[in-house]
Amino acid sequence: MRGVRLRLLRNLAIAAAALVVLAIGLWRLSSLPCFQLIGELHCRVETDQRVVALTFDDGPVPEGVDMILPLLEREQVKGTFFLVGEVMEEHPGLARKILDAGHELGNHSYTHRRLVGRLPATYREEVERTDALLRAEGVAQPTLFRPPYGRRLVGLPWAVDAAGYRTITWDVEEPFRLEDPQAYADHILERVKPGSIILMHPMYYHREIISKAFPIIAAGLKERGYRMVTVSELLALEGEMRE
Numbered sequence: 621m622r623g624v625r626l627r628l629l630r631n632l633a634i635a636a637a638a639l640v641v642l643a644i645g646l647w648r649l650s651s652l653p654c655f656q657l658i659g660e661l662h663c664r665v666e667t668d669q670r671v672v673a674l675t676f677d678d679g680p681v682p683e684g685v686d687m688i689l690p691l692l693e694r695e696q697v698k699g700t701f702f703l704v705g706e707v708m709e710e711h712p713g714l715a716r717k718i719l720d721a722g723h724e725l726g727n728h729s730y731t732h733r734r735l736v737g738r739l740p741a742t743y744r745e746e747v748e749r750t751d752a753l754l755r756a757e758g759v760a761q762p763t764l765f766r767p768p769y770g771r772r773l774v775g776l777p778w779a780v781d782a783a784g785y786r787t788i789t790w791d792v793e794e795p796f797r798l799e800d801p802q803a804y805a806d807h808i809l810e811r812v813k814p815g816s817i818i819l820m821h822p823m824y825y826h827r828e829i830i831s832k833a834f835p836i837i838a839a840g841l842k843e844r845g846y847r848m849v850t851v852s853e854l855l856a857l858e859g860e861m862r863e
């Protein structure tokens with residue numbers, strides 16, 4: 621009797637350990653920028669042309685938009701802004717301001733929750749509510765979705781795909797720590813290659829450093845012969861190689 625109970629306990633412990641390992645594995649899998657189980661994903665574009673896409677996540681909030689738009693204007697470059705629906709509603713008019721300056725808008729969910737392990741209806745709602753807001757701001761056909769924190773497994777890519785979107789992640793991410801602007805710029809410049817998608821967060825925590833680092837990044841990219849374009853422009857180059 622005792623032996624049976626011990627064996628049962630041991631099996632339960634093994635099963636629990638296996639579940640923990642599986643959960644950790646899936647959690648890690650959910651944040652890999654260049655791997656996704658289903659649906660169309662782009663973390664960069666395969667090309668030998670010196671072209672990169674600048675992407676700006678979160679917001680829009682006035683301080684962030686008022687900081688980054690003039691810098692982009694000064695450098696004469698266009699970028700792609702992934703906006704959060706809830707925040708768009710808090711600051712009406714800001715999305716339109718970005719759009720009117722010639723930049724591209726993408727969908728970054730409605731609430732910016734981690735969208736893993738939720739109900740299918742939640743994924744749909746997160747995509748569709750922001751989709752409706754983007755359309756109301758004048759985006760005729762929004763097609764670019766960036767998952768909050770880059771996290772996704774199966775349910776979110778499914779909903780993104782069903783709504784006619786493509787998932788866009790990145791292959792070059794800004795450094796998280798606030799170093800000096802030169803170090804911030806160098807971190808990005810050392811990692812770019814033809815077809816890269818660069819991720820920056822100009823709205824909150826990194827706003828201050830980006831205000832100083834962006835001119836260095838733009839100058840560095842131009843010096844290396846790179847053009848800066850929107851994600852849609854970059855995707856259109858997919859597979860284009862020089863003879």
Ligand SMILES: [Zn+2]
Binds near residue numbers: 677
């Ligand atoms: Zn975000």
